[in-house]
Amino acid sequence: MTDPYNTHSKALLGSPDNNPHHSQGQPNNPLRSKTATKLALWYDIVMLLVIVIDLSLISLDLLLMSQFMAQVAEWLNLSQQLQFYAQNIHHPLRVIGGFFTIFLIAELVLRWFLSILGKEYSRWFFFPFAHWYEVLGCFPQFRALRLLRAFFIGRKLYQLGYQVLPQKWINSGKFYYDLIFEELSDRVILTATDNLRQQFADEQANQRFIDETFNKNRPQIQAMLSSILKQELGPQLKQMAHSQATHELSIQVGVAIQEALNNTPELRRYLRLIPIAGGLIEDQLHSISQNIGENITQTLFSHLTQSHITDALIDEVAKAVANIDLQNPELDALVNSIINDGLTAFENQVKVQQWKHQEYLHL
Numbered sequence: 001m002t003d004p005y006n007t008h009s010k011a012l013l014g015s016p017d018n019n020p021h022h023s024q025g026q027p028n029n030p031l032r033s034k035t036a037t038k039l040a041l042w043y044d045i046v047m048l049l050v051i052v053i054d055l056s057l058i059s060l061d062l063l064l065m066s067q068f069m070a071q072v073a074e075w076l077n078l079s080q081q082l083q084f085y086a087q088n089i090h091h092p093l094r095v096i097g098g099f100f101t102i103f104l105i106a107e108l109v110l111r112w113f114l115s116i117l118g119k120e121y122s123r124w125f126f127f128p129f130a131h132w133y134e135v136l137g138c139f140p141q142f143r144a145l146r147l148l149r150a151f152f153i154g155r156k157l158y159q160l161g162y163q164v165l166p167q168k169w170i171n172s173g174k175f176y177y178d179l180i181f182e183e184l185s186d187r188v189i190l191t192a193t194d195n196l197r198q199q200f201a202d203e204q205a206n207q208r209f210i211d212e213t214f215n216k217n218r219p220q221i222q223a224m225l226s227s228i229l230k231q232e233l234g235p236q237l238k239q240m241a242h243s244q245a246t247h248e249l250s251i252q253v254g255v256a257i258q259e260a261l262n263n264t265p266e267l268r269r270y271l272r273l274i275p276i277a278g279g280l281i282e283d284q285l286h287s288i289s290q291n292i293g294e295n296i297t298q299t300l301f302s303h304l305t306q307s308h309i310t311d312a313l314i315d316e317v318a319k320a321v322a323n324i325d326l327q328n329p330e331l332d333a334l335v336n337s338i339i340n341d342g343l344t345a346f347e348n349q350v351k352v353q354q355w356k357h358q359e360y361l362h363l
Contacts, residue, residue, distance in 0.1 A: 041160070044153050047107070051150040054100040058143060061093050104146070105138050189350050193343050200339055203332075210335050222322035229314040234307070246301050254293030 073082040112127045128135050137145035
């Protein structure tokens with residue numbers, strides 16, 4: 001909530017800083033500005049005292065005229081004194097309260113008139129909306145709203161460096177303010193998370209959540225999987241071409257080709273038809289087949305582990321994973337586990353009462 005009193009006093013006292021008709025070419029008068037600031041300060045102090053006295057008299061009168069105080073007076077044998085107050089002081093106090101109300105109404109109307117003259121707002125009727133709590137505080141039923149005005153005046157004085165209340169009182173007020181709102185917000189958050197648990201316990205709601213979430217984020221899921229796989233698997237795939245496992249695989253391929261030649265009787269028969277050189281050719285083929293197998297394997301791995309090929313394969317894998325069928329019990333169980341763990345961790349964090357760790361706990 002904004003503080004409307006940053007401009008109220010200037011408007012009431014006709015400060016040149018708040019006057020749009022003030023000539024920009026005219027130099028500011030430091031003495032006049034200092035005097036206006038002091039007057040605005042004293043005005044705020046006087047209004048604060050008026051409101052505090054008014055609310056104190058109202059609170060005292062309400063307390064003394066309550067049934068609770070009548071019972072206490074009867075216990076303490078002070079009924080005659082309380083009756084004297086009711087007959088002789090109660091009505092004058094109500095009249096004084098009426099004068100305070102008339103004064104506040106007149107002061108509010110005067111500030112409204114000055115805000116119109118000073119063009120504080122773009123429309124003349126914006127003033128009562130900006131100061132709604134003051135308008136309502138003029139009615140007897142809403143006199144408690146005058147505390148809000150006193151709060152704004154006190155906050156302005158505090159911001160200007162004036163110690164309206166003892167610092168210990170201010171620290172205590174901040175502490176209990178944080179305590180109350182933290183407890184209230186914690187109860188609201190815990191209730192909301194409990195409702196979420198109940199909603200996710202419903203299979204239809206859970207499946208609808210999974211469908212909507214995954215369908216909406218499939219492109220992002222695909223991009224994320226592709227990026228992770230390229231970052232993690234890309235370098236490892238490139239190292240495979242020169243790894244010991246690839247070398248052993250190439251040897252096995254060479255051995256397999258040799259066995260294939262040995263298991264081809266037609267080739268051996270044709271080679272034996274060649275006099276003298278047939279046996280030598282057969283021996284050379286076995287040696288050459290071993291080298292061929294190793295070279296083919298090394299070449300295949302070198303080509304398959306190139307960046308443009310591995311990236312294309314990874315993109316296809318990521319696309320396939322991102323477009324999986326969502327009607328899957330294992331997926332439902334995984335999502336439920338993640339949601340429950342997340343809600344549990346969130347609830348545990350909310351249950352930590354931060355106000356117990358404040359430095360000014362021992363007030």
